[in-house]
Amino acid sequence: MSNVIIRTNDLCKTYVSDGVQFHALRNINIEINSGEFTVIMGSSGSGKSTLLYLLSGLDEITAGEVYFENTRIDCLSDQQTAKFRRKSIGFIFQAINLVPNLSLLENIVISGYLLSKDRKAVNERALELLKIMELEEEGNRLPSQVSGGQQQRAAIARGLINSPTVLFADEPTGSLNSSQGQNVLDVLTDINSMGQTIVMVTHDIKAACRADRILFIKDGKIGGDLRLSNYSKDNREEREIKIFEYLTEKGW
Numbered sequence: 481m482s483n484v485i486i487r488t489n490d491l492c493k494t495y496v497s498d499g500v501q502f503h504a505l506r507n508i509n510i511e512i513n514s515g516e517f518t519v520i521m522g523s524s525g526s527g528k529s530t531l532l533y534l535l536s537g538l539d540e541i542t543a544g545e546v547y548f549e550n551t552r553i554d555c556l557s558d559q560q561t562a563k564f565r566r567k568s569i570g571f572i573f574q575a576i577n578l579v580p581n582l583s584l585l586e587n588i589v590i591s592g593y594l595l596s597k598d599r600k601a602v603n604e605r606a607l608e609l610l611k612i613m614e615l616e617e618e619g620n621r622l623p624s625q626v627s628g629g630q631q632q633r634a635a636i637a638r639g640l641i642n643s644p645t646v647l648f649a650d651e652p653t654g655s656l657n658s659s660q661g662q663n664v665l666d667v668l669t670d671i672n673s674m675g676q677t678i679v680m681v682t683h684d685i686k687a688a689c690r691a692d693r694i695l696f697i698k699d700g701k702i703g704g705d706l707r708l709s710n711y712s713k714d715n716r717e718e719r720e721i722k723i724f725e726y727l728t729e730k731g732w
């Protein structure tokens with residue numbers, strides 16, 4: 481049985497700005513597997529975030545097809561798309577985007593209340609997630625009263641509140657210092673080892689070495705596909721060397 485969870489067929493995205501077309505993604509054909517930690521890497525402007533937005537149904541495609549658990553998501557109605565987003569995906573942004581006047585706990589539960597009427601179950605799940613994120617003491621604080629790393633961990637909890645099929649992350653460590661970033665990556669690695677499928681965009685090799693697999697984008701096309709699952713997750717140095725070797729081999 482196939483464990484492919486997301487599949488694209490000749491996926492394209494063209495932006496039009498001031499009447500000028502820009503082909504941000506061209507004929508992307510990829511499969512993403514359930515339970516894997518997939519990283520999308522590439523230089524600035526290569527199309528990484530655009531791909532993440534199309535795979536998660538957050539933006540409209542120009543041409544091609546996107547299948548999520550065998551459902552074609554690029555031609556859903558607005559209402560179906562909204563339901564799909566709430567139920568099947570979680571999303572973490574570089575800018576974190578917590579609501580500033582709500583506590584961390586309120587930020588987490590509010591996404592749950594939008595989907596489920598069982599507030600008690602949502603509250604219990606939120607407390608469980610706060611524990612996993614090591615934020616038990618901070619739940620009642622406002623985002624401004626905790627560190628950037630703690631804010632991002634709360635955002636991860638918010639992204640997980642509805643137990644999404646896939647957690648998408650767009651440069652989740654981009655606004656954090658090195659130790660906060662490592663901490664957020666540790667959390668993502670832990671939840672992946674509990675079975676959570678993750679697709680993360682990064683240009684940072686230290687973040688990418690957490691992946692089972694890295695898809696490289698170059699000028700809007702898939703330029704490489706590297707599997708790291710044969711290398712121990714604990715030996716990140718070996719994984720970083722492998723990525724460097726691969727990039728050198730490709731002449732990037």
Ligand SMILES: Nc1ncnc2c1ncn2[C@@H]1O[C@H](COP(=O)(O)OP(=O)(O)OP(=O)(O)O)[C@@H](O)[C@H]1O
Pocket residue numbers: 495496497502504522523524525526527528529530531683
């Ligand atoms: N709304 C838009 N209108 C026009 N062009 C856009 C738009 N969004 C993105 N682009 C262009 O599409 C290309 C891909 O953008 P994208 O944000 O996906 O790149 P990226 O690899 O994520 O870059 P970065 O690492 O700098 O965030 C870039 O050249 C960008 O300028």
